Amino acid sequence: MIYALRHPFKSLKKFLPKTMFGRSLFILIAPLVLVQTISAYIFFDRHWEYTTKVLARDIAGDVSLLADLYEKNPKSFEFIKGIAGSQLGFSMKLLPQKKLQKATDPRWIDSFLDFELQEKLRRPYQFEISNTDIIIETEVNKRVLEFTTPRKRLLPKTTPLFVMWAAGTSIFFLFVAAIFMRNQVKPLRRLAIAADRFGKGRDFPDFKPEGATEVRKVAQAFLSMKDRLKRQIGQRTEMLAGVSHDLRTPLTRMKLQLAMMDQNGDVKGLITDVSDMERMVEGYLAFARGESHEESRHIDINQLLQEVIDTRIKNGKMIHFTPDKSLPVVLLRPHMTARALGNLMNNGLRYGNQLWVSLEKFKGTVVISIEDDGPGIAEEKWEDVFKPFFRLDSSRNTSTGGVGLGLSIARDIIRNQGGDIDLSKSEQGGLKAKVTLPL
Known part of the structure; x- marks a missing residue:
């Protein structure tokens, strides 16, 4: 909460769309909602208020007219009742025994209808507005006249039309805008996919420039x-x-x-x-030659690892490997990948007596762990060993360490396919090489 108060704009970013398509739609929706809100406010606060006041004035004027006619000629009640029903839309009743004792519902006090009845009727009255009808009672010649009219007479007829028009046009134009924005974003999405495939060393023959x-x-x-x-x-x-x-x-x-x-x-x-x-x-x-032109193809990573292991089981050294059959096939350069994994295993077998190879799937990647029980490498040298021609002088035997290109070649091959190799300390006491490959 304190962070949100100190950095309101940064906190707001968490709730905004992350994709270009979503942000483009948001840019279109935000002003549209603002315009519709202002229009609705002007309509309901001005037009709706004025229209309702005029309708309330008409109802109060009709009630006042019918009450005046009855007051001047009580014997013509049936005639006045007929006019009220046929011409003015009122159902009229005479309640000679009833007295106006019930107060008007507080919800409708100071409403437009209450104000107009005070102005037009100028005699005791009370009214009630139900879900369907408006019932107005007023005292005339010490008798009570009851007037009933449909509630819809007090509601502006343009309100539903306005709501339907505003909502309908907004939804329609948003739908059209979404289609156009999707077509505009599609070339960018294809470009991102092509760049990602290129970074992983994969081909994209169907890609061509298109769009804006x-x-x-x-x-x-x-x-x-x-x-x-x-x-x-x-x-x-x-x-x-x-x-x-x-x-x-x-x-x-x-x-x-x-x-x-x-x-x-x-x-x-x-x-x-x-x-x-x-x-x-x-x-x-x-x-x-690490930059090979070998084509990528779908391979069984379990089978590839097993083939690499089979060619390196010698001199009484053990390699422990349990295949994971749940892993899907992976799009890789098989010979180059086998070469990289072979280099890592060669290093482990050169300085240790046993290797432990494991597989797991993690967040859209395949993680291959190669651990040995050798002397290991000091943590500050974990990145240096990937430099070309770099050889360790203390923790590795210089006479058998080659020319210092094995790990460089391995990382180069893996990175060209969108993956990476990281080193850490093994639970077996030696070094752990973690190879991450995209699925």
Whole structure:
């Protein structure tokens, strides 16, 4: 409550529509409701008041006329009664034994009818308004005359027409506006879906610019950006393929020359350095090839994980995995995803004796957890290990740690499909890698 008083506009945002379609309709509805409210106020406060006053004046004038006629000629009661029924719409009765003792209902005191009866009738009276009739009693020649007329005579006939017209036109134009706004928002929704699919590395062949001019320009800019990114990635891959060819040739010549030399200590050291260089070049090229053109397709994530696990059960190390058959198929790049998961499992098996692999569905994503019982990684290094060519010096063995590209390649592959990889401490004592993939 205190926050709402201090920040009224921020608190109001919680109740406003979140989508563009909803906000556009709100922009249309708000002024329409305001205009209708002002119109209704003017109508009911001015027109309705004036009309009701005129109708009340007519009723009071007719009652006063009939009472005056009876007062001047009491013997003509039946004639006056006939005129009241046929010409003025009143049912008229003579109550000679009745006295005006009952007070008027407090609800109708100071009403328009009460005011007009005081002005026109100028004799004792009382009246009652029921659901269907208006009953007016007045004293004439020490007798009581009762006048009954339908209540609808006091209600303006334009009121229902006004309400029906205002409500009907508002609903109709809101319906038309909703259809047009939906058609205007639809291209934006398609653009958002295309951008989301592009971010997840999926294709969207049916997308094309459509809608308003501004939306078409945004869509065209998005398609141009997509083409530029693909062209840049292709150029990088081609450049690295050329670098691979250029580097492998001299490295091969160096290996041949070293093999023909006497195998003393210096030569053996050079052979080791050349092998390290060759391994680093291959690792760098593997990292660059992470931007694969493999098409996404629907796969059984349980089967994919089982295939990755089957190729890594060796050297007496255990991998614990229980498939979750309730999970649906997932749209992924199977070979690239298997490579990323394989890199994570290789790290766990290299530094631990057992792996625990689990699956779960969480808020529109599939979460794959890979845990080991190894020495783990210090928390401040969890992000650093994803940097290309970064190797740990203390918590991981540098002689078997490769060139520091395994986790970089894995995260690159997963992120290109709209997912991510996060590290945390495992309950098994080692490291836990959590892979999140969109469904």
